[in-house]
Amino acid sequence: MTAKGAKDCGNHGKTRRTQARRCCACLLVFNFILLLTILLVWAILQPTKPKFILQDATVYAFNVSSPNLLTSSFQVTLLSRNPNDKIGVYYDRLVVYAVYRNQQITLRTQIPSTYQGHKDINIWSPFIYGNSVPVSPNNAESLLQDQSSGTVMLLIKADGRVRWKVGTFISGRYHLYVRCPAYITFGTKSTGIEVGNNAVKYQLVQQCSVSI
Numbered sequence: 001m002t003a004k005g006a007k008d009c010g011n012h013g014k015t016r017r018t019q020a021r022r023c024c025a026c027l028l029v030f031n032f033i034l035l036l037t038i039l040l041v042w043a044i045l046q047p048t049k050p051k052f053i054l055q056d057a058t059v060y061a062f063n064v065s066s067p068n069l070l071t072s073s074f075q076v077t078l079l080s081r082n083p084n085d086k087i088g089v090y091y092d093r094l095v096v097y098a099v100y101r102n103q104q105i106t107l108r109t110q111i112p113s114t115y116q117g118h119k120d121i122n123i124w125s126p127f128i129y130g131n132s133v134p135v136s137p138n139n140a141e142s143l144l145q146d147q148s149s150g151t152v153m154l155l156i157k158a159d160g161r162v163r164w165k166v167g168t169f170i171s172g173r174y175h176l177y178v179r180c181p182a183y184i185t186f187g188t189k190s191t192g193i194e195v196g197n198n199a200v201k202y203q204l205v206q207q208c209s210v211s212i
Contacts, residue, residue: 052208054180094160150189180208
């Protein structure tokens with residue numbers, strides 16, 4: 001190879017390296033501007049997670065049979081409010097179930113997918129139930145004791161996935177976890193109202209914890 005050919009090859013390699021560095025620099029600048037734009041929009045809009053309230057619970061069945069089998073049937077009313085005035089919420093998937101002392105005692109009932117607009121309120125009243133669900137001996141004994149004392153504390157949970165909508169932009173999916181304490185009273189301590197067929201309705205209006 002002549003000296004001129006070697007020089008041309010060297011210049012060609014140098015040009016390719018320069019172009020590669022320029023492409024990397026442009027890509028980094030673009031990513032920085034995109035990230036900065038997203039952060040600015042997010043800061044300006046100040047998105048707030050939805051608010052949930054457990055309004056009431058109607059108890060149709062709630063008893064323990066031997067050996068350590070729990071049968072329960074409830075209808076709960078959940079209110080969800082979108083506090084954002086510029087951000088909508090897509091509820092892609094939301095299931096509701098009941099928990100007693102960290103043990104799930106009902107099946108998961110799915111709420112239909114829906115969109116919640118700015119400042120909108122949604123109300124759902126799903127039935128959740130479990131027939132002869134095995135529970136730990138300790139939980140079965142604790143439940144009988146709680147019922148005898150007149151108060152049982154349940155946890156109504158709602159798990160799902162949500163997306164945010166800002167203008168025409170729709171975000172990726174985020175996990176939603178809702179936890180609503182429900183105090184069910186029995187006997188002389190009962191604060192419920194009989195609504196027929198041995199069903200008792202409790203007005204709870206309990207604020208729920210929400211995490212995303």
